[in-house]
Amino acid sequence: MTEGCSGANGSCQCKTGDRREDAAMQSRRNFLLRTAALATILAPGVTLYAFGGEAAAANPTPPVSSKVRWGLLIDASKCEESCTACVEACSSAYGWKSTGHPGTDPQWIRKVSAKDPKSGAGFSVPVMCQHCANPPCVDVCPTGASFKRADGIVLVDRHICIGCRYCMMACPYKARSFVHEPVTDQKPDAPRGKGTVESCTLCAHRIDAGGVPHCVEACKKAGREAILFGDLNDPSSEIAKRVATYRTARIREDLGCDTGVYYTNI
Amino acid sequence: MAKVEYRKCTEHSVFFWGLLGLHILVIAAGLGAALYMEHYGHIVTGMSNQIVWGTPHVFAVFLIVAASGALNVASFSSVFLRLAYKPYARLSGLLAIALLAGGLAVLVLDLGRPDRLTVAMTTYNFKSIFAWNIYLYTGFMGIVAAYLFVMMDRQLQRSSLPTRVMGGIAFFWRFALTTGTGSIFGFLIARDAYSAAVMAPLFIAASFVYGLAFTVLVLLMMSREVRRSLIDDDMLGKFRGLFILFSLAVLYLTALHHLTKLYAAEYRSVEAFLLRDGGIYTAVFWLGHIGAGNLLPLGILLIWGSGRHAWHAVATAAILFLIGGVAHMYVTIIGGQAFPLRLFPGMEVTSSFQDGAVAGYWPSIPEILLGVSGISIAMLITGFGLKLLPFLPRLAGGSPLQST
């Protein structure tokens, strides 16, 4: 009826409507304030949960940038035909190996020997994914699993790879392998499994941590230093300086893929 | 023009049911093969890192190409207003959907991870012709289904416009689909045997041949089943003429493809491989694709195609065209992969990854079962479709079945 009314004889001298309105507005205001306070208290917690809990404060590395373009420079004159240090290092680091079926065994990197049939002159170099700037494998992948990272590394996102092998048809360098058998005992930083396509990752997790790929390290350990790794976009890097100074060639440069792997003395 | 009535196939001959039963068995075997391949990995097949697409893809692409061609008969009547073909338009649409379903099933079951089909249907890279093909193929099924609906609905049939519109859309779509299928190979710069714009029109010409062959064979089989001829002599003559025309188109475009590549010095080695030194690929090309697949049926049609033996001639030619189609796909897909990639042109290359070496490939049993089951899927869908829906034409005053 007439709450909040304190008139003497029950009649109200105040403007009852206003009073009631005031009271209602007051209670509304209280309610809103209370809710806002509660929300303010809860919000950080909710936000914290939404964005990953209290450990979200850990230091993640920033996303890779296209200011950098990683590449390799391979000197064929330092590379000996019988040496396979790079291949063995990659193989043992990532767990791909020969199972006795050369046709289906994966090979992320292999030594290729080429010989001129007329003169007999030849060379031997390691060939791996060339990390093209215009990768045909990325163009043809239906799900986008084959992709180029901002810093130039071409990778397979094996979570969305459906195993159609179109990228293997498209690659001019035969860089990609298909996993034909179930895989067990994977290395923790090298997941790989049956039914997806894989290739050289330029040891992305190592270079993200500031290191060099396994093949480069192994070649250095073997005393040859035939493979050089670095940032092609940085004019002060060793690789950029050498590419600018010496005559280098890239495999099937005529195809226009703009590969990131350079070769000298081939 | 005589009014065409359509009916379901209500006959129940033992032969027909036996045939459907055989298709079911083949499909079961194909599904078992797919499960086996998925469980143990592709190591159990003949495919390798060199020959990445094998027999299942040969059959899948063959069926997909035939599917788009099977719609031609309907297109003739709806788009080009050749009303003589109208009685077969519904069957043609059904066959197109069935063949495409068979081809797609084989393609999907051969994936390395077929459990990720939902990923394939939701995540797209539209620079890939494969991604476009997913929409082209499923869209084709939807459009042809709508086309069939338009052809069957009495209200819509009062005017000829809906049929012409849907027929036009289906015709355009089917051209896009076959172009997309040919471009799967035509767009690849890596392989010397591909990378040619002519592959798209070549696949279109091939689709005309295979699609018509399937249509004619299904019509002849159903004529036997309903004990009444579904094709009269006039129609048979038209089919014969179309076969000759399309087969000549295939021969022309194949010749163009190879002669152009032979002219360029850089492709001479791959052409020498395919046309002369390729062993099984050369044999399948000349004897399978060109000989048994085109020249022989052309000869049969030209010599015996009219007159007393016309029925036998057309039936035999249709079967030969289909065999030639599988051979054509085999040489294109597998022969094209067998030739090594040229990493260092002009050099002799060897490695532990079979660089520089011609890849060997033998189809394995699971692959063959999976591939063939695609044809059975298509035929089973067609058979059930004909039984359940009124697609078979009954021409007023149709001629009796010629005794075989």
Place this chain on the structure above:
Amino acid sequence: MVRALIAALLLGASIAGVYVPAALAQSQTGAQNDLVPHPPKGRGEHCVADTAFMRRYHMTMLKHQRDETVHEGVRGKPFSIGGCISCHAVKGADGLPVSYEDPKHFCRSCHDYAAVSIDCFECHASRPGPKPQDASAEPEPGAPGSTALANYLQESHP
């Protein structure tokens, strides 16, 4: 009316028949209730997020972070599968962490109960690897249970 009463009694009896023995067993033997999973505690004080949150959203967080890591190279965020494995490794009888083929594996303790099969470990290692300073050590050729793991994966994930 009588029939409804009898039906209600039977229903109640059958429900009780499930819960009461379980409760009795629990109270008598002190063993854990078998009706809910009991994932073993991980290393350290707490997980990277609240248990209730992780129970519901761990897959969402994993998927989101894997896309960041794979496509953008962002590393070091808390929701990596390697991070999960390193803290939640369950030791087997020989003191070494068990792999996914062993029912005691952390992920299996809930996923077996929920009957939700996962295929993470078709590609990812289900046991933590050697510590970073041992990364240059030679890998063991046949880790214990690797054949059993292969067999298990074949059976449960055809």
